[in-house]
Amino acid sequence: MTYAMSVQNLFVSYHGNEALHDINFTIEKGKLVGIIGPNGAGKSTLLKSLLELIPKDQGVIEIFGKSLNEMRKKIAYVPQRSDMDWTFPISVIDTVLLGTYPSLGVFRRPKKKHREWAYHCLEKVGMEKFSQRQIGELSGGQQQRVFLARALAQKADLFCLDEPFVGIDITSEETIVRILKELRDEGKSVFVVHHDLSKASTYFDELILLNKELIEVGPVREVFRPEIMMKAYESQLTFMKQNEVTV
Amino acid sequence: MEFIHALLEYTFLQKALLTSVMVGIICGVIGCFIILRGMALMGDAISHAVLPGVAISYMLGINFFFGAVLTGVLTAVGIGYVSQNSRIKNDAAIGIIFTAFFAIGIILISLVKSSTDLYHILFGNVLAVRSSDMWITLVIGIIILTAVYAFYKELLVSSFDPTMSAAYGLPNRLIHYFLMTLLTLVTVASLQTVGVILVVAMLITPAATAYLLTNRLSVMIFMSASFGALSAIFGLFLSLIYNVASGAAIVLVSTFLFALAFLFSPKQGVLFRTIRARKVKSALRDNSLKG
Numbered sequence: 001m002t003y004a005m006s007v008q009n010l011f012v013s014y015h016g017n018e019a020l021h022d023i024n025f026t027i028e029k030g031k032l033v034g035i036i037g038p039n040g041a042g043k044s045t046l047l048k049s050l051l052e053l054i055p056k057d058q059g060v061i062e063i064f065g066k067s068l069n070e071m072r073k074k075i076a077y078v079p080q081r082s083d084m085d086w087t088f089p090i091s092v093i094d095t096v097l098l099g100t101y102p103s104l105g106v107f108r109r110p111k112k113k114h115r116e117w118a119y120h121c122l123e124k125v126g127m128e129k130f131s132q133r134q135i136g137e138l139s140g141g142q143q144q145r146v147f148l149a150r151a152l153a154q155k156a157d158l159f160c161l162d163e164p165f166v167g168i169d170i171t172s173e174e175t176i177v178r179i180l181k182e183l184r185d186e187g188k189s190v191f192v193v194h195h196d197l198s199k200a201s202t203y204f205d206e207l208i209l210l211n212k213e214l215i216e217v218g219p220v221r222e223v224f225r226p227e228i229m230m231k232a233y234e235s236q237l238t239f240m241k242q243n244e245v246t247v
Numbered sequence: 248m249e250f251i252h253a254l255l256e257y258t259f260l261q262k263a264l265l266t267s268v269m270v271g272i273i274c275g276v277i278g279c280f281i282i283l284r285g286m287a288l289m290g291d292a293i294s295h296a297v298l299p300g301v302a303i304s305y306m307l308g309i310n311f312f313f314g315a316v317l318t319g320v321l322t323a324v325g326i327g328y329v330s331q332n333s334r335i336k337n338d339a340a341i342g343i344i345f346t347a348f349f350a351i352g353i354i355l356i357s358l359v360k361s362s363t364d365l366y367h368i369l370f371g372n373v374l375a376v377r378s379s380d381m382w383i384t385l386v387i388g389i390i391i392l393t394a395v396y397a398f399y400k401e402l403l404v405s406s407f408d409p410t411m412s413a414a415y416g417l418p419n420r421l422i423h424y425f426l427m428t429l430l431t432l433v434t435v436a437s438l439q440t441v442g443v444i445l446v447v448a449m450l451i452t453p454a455a456t457a458y459l460l461t462n463r464l465s466v467m468i469f470m471s472a473s474f475g476a477l478s479a480i481f482g483l484f485l486s487l488i489y490n491v492a493s494g495a496a497i498v499l500v501s502t503f504l505f506a507l508a509f510l511f512s513p514k515q516g517v518l519f520r521t522i523r524a525r526k527v528k529s530a531l532r533d534n535s536l537k538g
Contacts, residue, residue, distance in 0.1 A: 051414050076416040088283060088407045089462045098404050102415040108403065134462035
């Protein structure tokens, strides 16, 4: 059986400080997967190391049973909003058009059909009215929808989103969740770094619970249980308990 | 009119004008990527760092182009190495490496040549442009424009969203050094028009002016190239009329264009921003009076 994602013995460190310790898991195709854990648990680090955006110390990663380099163009990555330069001179439609670049290769340029496809993807996220705006003129939620449209334009099989719901309005959040579920229903695999536990159980099929090590991985109903969640959030909870005692 | 007569009459003037217009154009084009990638300081560094290369080329009796490209790229690599392998931040690494190269260059030149040549390299002497220099500038110009046209998509996506370009397999680091090489070529081409010290102005000022006027990268590139060329023409004109240094005159014309955009740009300019802010405030005041 080929998995959407198979990770064996993954170790990652920053300048000698261990960020991820011996991560092992497999995820089937066609799942909407949440990567959760406390602050500093290495959620974004995991997502980035899966795509080799940061170097790993050790580990074997297979995506749809193949190496990353064979699959790169079929993977869409949506960065954290805080990582972007929003003053860049680029319009909304041209941002979405970037999603067609991986399939175009080096010397081919986007043509009319690519522009139409980009516009169609904008319509899917309900942002077509803003197609000629500069991206910095949008609200946070609108920006996130545009970046999701760019990921759609890439016609990827694997979608990776880093904290897409941080600081965005409820309409945008609902639109994004609806589209991610549609993608899942079409058989695509979706990985989302997420920190808001209150929504985790309704948004995702599977959870990867992290705290530098892999605490648990599996269907939501198995992972999202107090005794298991405690393991990841233990240090924060003991801190709160101590505070209660002193206060 | 006198300027046009002189232009028709003296070939040295024609060469000067053609060369400086080409320099204005290619500086404008590369400058757009330099400011969008937040590498203005890097532009300053590379332009200074070609100095030892020029001196070494002179010693070896080869075209200064080769030595300049070598030390320019070495500087870019050195800066990257220091900032990635220590806690020194990028701007400090730039300050350390380029001044070292520049100092080596000054020592080399003072060893082998008189100070007048140093003066020309530092500040340019566009009226002394020889035919061979003009051709080198033209060839460099064609290389730059072809490279930017051919790799426009890749330059755009890696400047705007380097994480995405890395995710789909573009070699970001290679693109960075490729751009640094183009930057070095531009600097070499600019040596005689504006000189090492002022080339950074030609890279940044026209591009920054265009940045205030448009929200499209392609339009920004064309505008920036036009501002560069206009600055070259009017700067050269003013330097002849008032008999002042041509490089400095060209730079000040581009600064003047920037000042116009800074004040009067419809979207970004200080003037219209103030007017819009006042309108919003007075509308609020009217509403609260009615309420």
